Amino acid sequence: MTDPRTVVVVGASVAGVRTAQSLRTEGFGGRIVLVGDEPDLPYDKPPLSKQFLTGCWSVERIALLTAEAAAAAEIELRLGVAAQRLDVADRQVVLIDGSTIDYDAAVLATGAAARPAPWSPTSGVHVLRSMADARALRDDLEVDRPVVIIGGGFIGAEVAATAHALGREVTVVDPLSAPIGRVVGREVGELFVDLHTRHGVTTKFGVGVESVEGEAGDLTVQLTDGSQLAAGTVVVGIGAVPNDGWLAGSGLLVDDGVVCDEHCRAVDAADVYAVGDVLRWFHPGHGEHVRVEHWTNAVESAAVVAHNIAHPEELRSHCPVEYVWSDQYDWKIQIVGRPVGATRHTLVGDLTSAHPRGAAVYADDSGDLRGAVAVNWPKALLVCRRAVGAGASFDDVVAQLDRLSAAGAAPA
Ligand SMILES: Cc1cc2nc3c(=O)[nH]c(=O)nc-3n(C[C@H](O)[C@H](O)[C@H](O)COP(=O)(O)OP(=O)(O)OC[C@H]3O[C@@H](n4cnc5c(N)ncnc54)[C@H](O)[C@@H]3O)c2cc1C
Numbered sequence: 210m211t212d213p214r215t216v217v218v219v220g221a222s223v224a225g226v227r228t229a230q231s232l233r234t235e236g237f238g239g240r241i242v243l244v245g246d247e248p249d250l251p252y253d254k255p256p257l258s259k260q261f262l263t264g265c266w267s268v269e270r271i272a273l274l275t276a277e278a279a280a281a282a283e284i285e286l287r288l289g290v291a292a293q294r295l296d297v298a299d300r301q302v303v304l305i306d307g308s309t310i311d312y313d314a315a316v317l318a319t320g321a322a323a324r325p326a327p328w329s330p331t332s333g334v335h336v337l338r339s340m341a342d343a344r345a346l347r348d349d350l351e352v353d354r355p356v357v358i359i360g361g362g363f364i365g366a367e368v369a370a371t372a373h374a375l376g377r378e379v380t381v382v383d384p385l386s387a388p389i390g391r392v393v394g395r396e397v398g399e400l401f402v403d404l405h406t407r408h409g410v411t412t413k414f415g416v417g418v419e420s421v422e423g424e425a426g427d428l429t430v431q432l433t434d435g436s437q438l439a440a441g442t443v444v445v446g447i448g449a450v451p452n453d454g455w456l457a458g459s460g461l462l463v464d465d466g467v468v469c470d471e472h473c474r475a476v477d478a479a480d481v482y483a484v485g486d487v488l489r490w491f492h493p494g495h496g497e498h499v500r501v502e503h504w505t506n507a508v509e510s511a512a513v514v515a516h517n518i519a520h521p522e523e524l525r526s527h528c529p530v531e532y533v534w535s536d537q538y539d540w541k542i543q544i545v546g547r548p549v550g551a552t553r554h555t556l557v558g559d560l561t562s563a564h565p566r567g568a569a570v571y572a573d574d575s576g577d578l579r580g581a582v583a584v585n586w587p588k589a590l591l592v593c594r595r596a597v598g599a600g601a602s603f604d605d606v607v608a609q610l611d612r613l614s615a616a617g618a619a620p621a
Contacts (some may be wrong), residue, residue, distance in 0.1 A: 213589040214239045216301050216518060217310050219292045220452070221245025222355045223253060224485025224507035227315050229284045231515030234333060241284045242310055244302065246291035249340055250274060258341040259536050263374060264347065268340070289611030292319070295459040297478050303399030307370075314480045314518050317456070317467050318511075321449035321502055326359075328418075333425030335445045337364060338345040346444065349425060350375055357381075357430045359418050363535045365446035366401065370537045372444075379410045382430070386415040393548050393582050400560050401537075408538045413438075413537045428528020449502055451487045466500040471526040473514045482518065487549055488568055494528045495547075503533040511519050520556040530578070530598045540565065543590040546580025546597040557610040560584055568593065568610055572603035581606070589613060 213482050218225045229243050232308035245251065251273040260266035279286050287304070294303040295317075301309045323336035334509035335346045346368075350356065352543050356372045358365045361383035372379045385391065390398020405412050417433035430438040451466045461475050462468040466489030471588055473490050475481040483490070489500040492533060506529060515529040535542045548554070558605025568589040571579040578601060581593035589610050596606045 214313050215242065215311060216240070216316060216386060217242045217244065217312040218316040218318055219244045219295075219302060220320055220487070220534070221247070221251045221274075221286070221288060221486070222318070222320055222483070222507075223251075223273060223490075223504060224320065224511050225316070225318035226251045227508050227511035228318060228484055228515050230274075230282060231280050231512050232519060232601055233517050234378065234578050235519035237519040239313070241282075242280070242287060242312075243284050244287045244290065244292055244304065246289070246305075247339060247341075247387045248289035250276065250286075250288070252340055252503075253284070254338070257340065258337055259371060261340075261343055261580065262337075262347055262350070262368070262371045264612070269309055271340075271480075275280060282579075292455055295456055295461070295481070296459050297305050297481065297570065300480065303430070309326065312480075315572065316514055316518075317475075317481065317483040317487055318485050319452035319487050320507075321451045321457070323446075324448045326421075326443075326447075328421035328445075330422055330428060331424045333423070334421055334445060336385060336445050338370060338449070342467065346442070349442040350377060352426060352441050353377070354426055354566070355439060356442045357438050357440040358446060359383075359421075359430070360448070361402075361405075361412070362391075362446060362448070363389070365444070366405070366469050366537045367511035367535060368444050369405060370408070373538075377395075377442075380413060380440075382412060382413040382418055382432065382438070383415060384415065384417040384433075388414065390543065391549065392571065394571070397556070397582060401572050404538055404540060415525060429596060449486070449563070451489075451500065453487055468498060472517050472524045473527050473538045474509055474517070482514045492529055493526050495500075501531060503531065504533045505529070518600060532594065540584050541587075543583045543587065544580065545583075545590060545594045546571070546578070548580040548582060550587035551579040557607065557614050559582075560588065570603060570610065572604050576603055578603045578606055581619050 252271045256271045291305045293305045355378040358381045361381045387398030389401040396584040419431040426441045428440045453463045467483035469490040471491045471493045486502045492499045548571040552572045554569045556569045561565045566585040568583040570581045583590035
């Protein structure tokens with residue numbers, strides 16, 4: 210193995226940290242520098258809308274890498290300083306403080322940012338992407354005033370569940386009539402709408418937002434149907450955009466993420482790789498370039514890239530089966546594959562009972578299995594995940610789940 214002498218990883222969240230750690234487990238013996246613009250030690254993001262937002266989990270509990278662990282693995286931390294520019298010709302990362310780091314291989318792990326709120330009252334309107342965002346939101350959620358959440362996707366729904374658990378009166382607004390239907394199809398999406406209602410959270414779906422005015426504690430959300438909502442706090446969860454702006458001028462092909470080949474190597478620079486949310490790569494299984502904003506993809510792409518840097522003689526492709534989870538109220542939701550684009554589905558189990566447990570399995574016109582959504586049923590999810598990976602047939606999977614259900618498999 211011929212180690213490049215220095216690998217610079219830009220972005221110190223899960224994809225960046227896992228790349229740095231995996232380089233060591235892959236036997237890479239050169240220098241590793243991990244650059245991050247946030248001042249905090251690396252932390253994990255999924256709890257920010259869940260256990261960290263309720264205050265149940267501490268900063269220590271969501272840590273991804275301690276200073277001691279970094280030192281033990283000989284990972285040099287450069288935190289609190291953003292990368293400003295990538296100089297591909299001279300193989301340098303240029304930092305915002307004017308310093309430069311030479312690299313033999315660079316890994317771009319700058320993730321994504323919350324899509325900014327289009328409304329800007331002086332205070333009280335939040336997005337949620339970083340620990341600083343979560344702390345600010347938590348402070349405002351302590352005030353006993355109604356909360357309006359704009360955007361009924363995963364982050365919006367999780368924050369709704371958390372704010373509700375904290376005792377706040379919550380309304381979720383989205384122009385779509387079943388927002389999560391974008392991912393799981395309209396019919397199953399309706400079950401997600403009912404989930405809010407059953408927990409006493411108001412939904413205003415199929416209605417847009419005209420404006421948000423006022424200040425923290427006293428905000429007015431004007432809706433497109435002419436009605437108004439009073440709120441102490443507004444949370445805007447309308448998606449994320451990849452942090453690729455700093456690469457403008459680098460010469461790399463950037464198109465809603467860093468465009469890479471199946472090995473996660475930038476298409477126009479063999480010594481530059483991307484991982485995690487900022488990666489747009491050629492997925493050999495799908496035959497197209499994709500970008501995925503899921504935690505598991507960040508971890509899996511990091512493992513592939515670390516291997517490919519440490520063992521360039523045996524390059525691996527990144528060909529994952531998509532997987533994402535979400536916790537909303539009493540539902541532990543797990544989604545595997547690509548339900549979106551399916552033309553039919555079958556629901557096994559029951560998602561409306563007092564103890565909901567079930568799975569929806571999706572197929573396309575040709576009967577090919579596309580993916581599955583499991584609720585409170587990890588065993589079913591395992592079956593579906595294996596089946597999607599193995600290219601099993603839709604009918605076989607439904608039959609397996611029927612048997613699992615009939616056998617009364619206890620929720621694991
Ligand atoms: C609130 C929340 C809840 C989530 N819940 C789930 C969940 O339940 N399940 C799931 O599968 N996924 C979930 N996700 C998504 C998951 O957390 C992301 O897919 C994952 O964090 C992506 O990791 P990443 O390292 O690629 O990017 P990020 O986590 O976005 O990290 C990128 C890092 O790079 C830094 N950075 C950006 N630009 C620069 C620069 N120029 N120089 C230096 N540093 C830079 C950023 O500040 C950040 O620290 C959630 C995300 C959020 C925000």
